[in-house]
Amino acid sequence: MNALLSIENVSVSFAQRKRLFGGPRASLRAVDDVSAEIGEGETLALVGESGSGKTTLGHVVAGLRKPSAGRVRLRGAELGAANRALAGRAIQIVFQDPFSALDPRMPVSDIIAEPLRIQGAASKAERRARAAALVEEVGLPVDALNRYPHEFSGGQRQRIAIARALAPAPQLIVADEPLSALDVSIQSQILNLFRDIQKRERLSYLFISHDLGVVEHLADRVAVLYLGRIIELARREDIFAHPAHPYTRALLDSMPRIGKGRHRKRAIKGEMPSPLAPPSACVFHPRCPLVQDICRTLAPRFEPLAARPSHLAACHFKE
Amino acid sequence: MLAFTLRRMGQTLVVLLVMSFIIYGLIGLMPGDPIDIMAASMPGVTPEVVAKLRAIYGLDQPLMLRYWRWLMAALQGDLGFSRTHSQPVLEVLMPALWQTCKLMISSFVLSVIAALILGVVSALRPGGFVDSFVSLFAFAGISVPVFWLALVLILTFAVALHWLPASGMTNVGDGGFMDQVRHLTLPVLTLMLANTGQFTRYVRAAMIETLRMDFVRTAWAKGAGAWRVVIVHALRNALIPVVTIMALSFGTLFSGALVTETMFAQQGMGKMIYDSILSNDFNLALSGLLFATLITLLSNLAADLAYGWLDPRIALK
């Protein structure tokens, strides 16, 4: 596979508040040594509960946060202060909350053309023309251009946010839970929009979601994140048909399916531990239904399954 | 709590040190210079003598060094000599400080009492007739120039009605307690009127806030008497932020005291600072300003600490 973006051993730690009298600074590892690649035109879904570090990782890819360790490469070039302009054009981001995503004081045409304005890439007339084209591409009426965000519904706002992300003709869009704030009826419309755009523009997506159901319709590959670590990474069909990690299985089991209802046979017990004090060895062991002694003493390696080399998981008992 | 106290005290000390340096530097930028003034009073001095005097007093040294020397002396209680009073600065300062304390504390207490009454009464029915009237009064208090208020009071009570003396601290040959009170009445009244406005707004806002809270509503619902609810439940809770913010306004109060003392010829800190700057009494001006800063800083510190003690919910950062 020809990698467009490669995430290499990325970690992000947040320093906690300093103690009053000395003492070591506690630090929170939101993302812990994560590596993954996204190919041209591919969608990699990043799945995990809240607190798994998926949004933080998305921010790192979008250049909003510097990784504490590791690097992100775009076509082999490391992203950093030196090529911010390049990254700003090539990677765009779409957020979860469509109400916070658009500046209430800007007309839609300015919002959509903003990336071009920031990059100084186009004249005012060119920006307007581009905004007009994009408004149509995302399925909004042309007269939306002169309106302000408060006149639009959540779904329409998300379309505007997508149009903005498309403005500089990016190669990768980080979509951070772009559907979860929307009504169910709108979700499928926006999901289809994402798919149509990908077909037309040969875009890659890093699609962040807590909902495997959404992922099933869009992803080429799925990475499951738990406590800042990728615990399973495989093609979509493999994840859904033969999940290897007990956590992935539990996620799949708790997913509502038409006809089956939501059966919680193997629902995950307990709460996600605090990332301030992650469990030792295998981080999933306190909640794992298959837990053995080895899980408490030895961290499983993240490695391919014997049956399918493209399918990686971090578990001593991967099937 | 102890750590918080210590850190706040440390901060206060640092601010005071920084301010002492800034004020020291500023005083040096004031017109005239002590040696020139000294030389002017000695006819026939030659420039050589002036230069020698400069060297003796260390005025040819760099600013940092002079400041350091002054600071070391000040820490040992030597604040220098007041040129206009021909006395050590401390001996001029202490009576002035006492006079200012009388003025500030009595007007502060009176404004707090007045503000509590007015604020509570107007918070009971926001938007009502009484509230509008109190609001107008409060805005007037905030907006009135203190010196002009003093002027109007003098015109009314001293010039027109002859009820009270317009200036000074005692009558010659009297100086009894009642005489002092009579002389303090107008200054205290001026300062009190000027402060009550802002204080009333604080009390009113805090009372409206607490009267909306659930526990107060519960008290009403349980059938507690109206005044009991207002006084015991609401006012007690509103008091903490209000008293804090009042103590924080001590700096403003001092500015008011300066004007008032000047208007009524009260020999307090404010008038002393004003006079010393007018007459180039550098040592006195410097120490006066520092004491004024110290007083404000200490009252702010006290307010902060009191807030921490009184309200355990405050997370002390």
Next chain:
Amino acid sequence: MTDLATEGALASPARAIEAAQSVWSLRWRRFRHHRAGIASLAILALLVLFCLSAYPLERYLNLDSNATDLLSRYDPPSATHWLGTDEGGRDELLRLMYGGQISLLVGLLATVIGGGIGVSLGLVAGYFGGRLDSFLMRLTDGVIALPLLPLLIVLAALDLTKLGFSSEFAHSGAAGFWRIVVIIALVDWTAIARLVRAATLSVKERDYILAARASGAGALYVMATHVLPNIVTPIIVALTLTVGRVILFESVLSFLGFGIVPPTPSWGNMLNNAQELVTTAPALAIYPGLLIFITVIAVNFLGDGMQHAFDPRSERR
């Protein structure tokens, strides 16, 4: 609320501009219900008109507001001198008008400059956070803790030649004017800075700002395009209140003799010789102060009205 329903409602393209204006027209409609605010606006307009009519009136009455005439000191009101004359035999009304121009101008300019300082510091502190934020906020706390008036007096008394200005400039009227503007601006930016910092903190993590940053936007761009326009409302209110405070500062400094230097009139320095006025011409002691009082109280009510109109929560009261 579905996409279709709202899409159907989007009809005329002209509505776009209406939408932008509707926020302000809504506020205007709410402001109009604040009677004190409306009255204040009218009073302020009249005051400005009053001050600006100085020159025409001077020509009309064929007077020179600066010409002293020691033979006609403290003349009572007459056909030529509508409010009488002052201690220099100059026309009181004209001097009130010209003095008002100075006082109002100082109020506006110092507010603009101090507001500029406060907005910049608040933006920088709030946006960048970290050590810079702690430093700037400690600085702000320090300045808030100071007794402002004594400090202003020192700053007003500084010898500008010692700061490297030419003696000619240091003693010019322009220097006196700008000195007041600058020193008041230098001490009165703290409230704005705190407000802007808090507002910036609440805005800076919004997704539209993250989106701009992901596109490579720098801090300056984000602050100018996204942060400031979204926090402008509370800034306007706070600046209005600052104007009132600045006018009070100017008047008290000028009154104490450290502000606008005569013969240039200002409402404050017209009361310079108040002690004399109280006995000889009490009316002259009233006019300037009354004008300051009316101006500041109108400005404060205006700010209150705007706060009321801009704050959606204030509907409940």
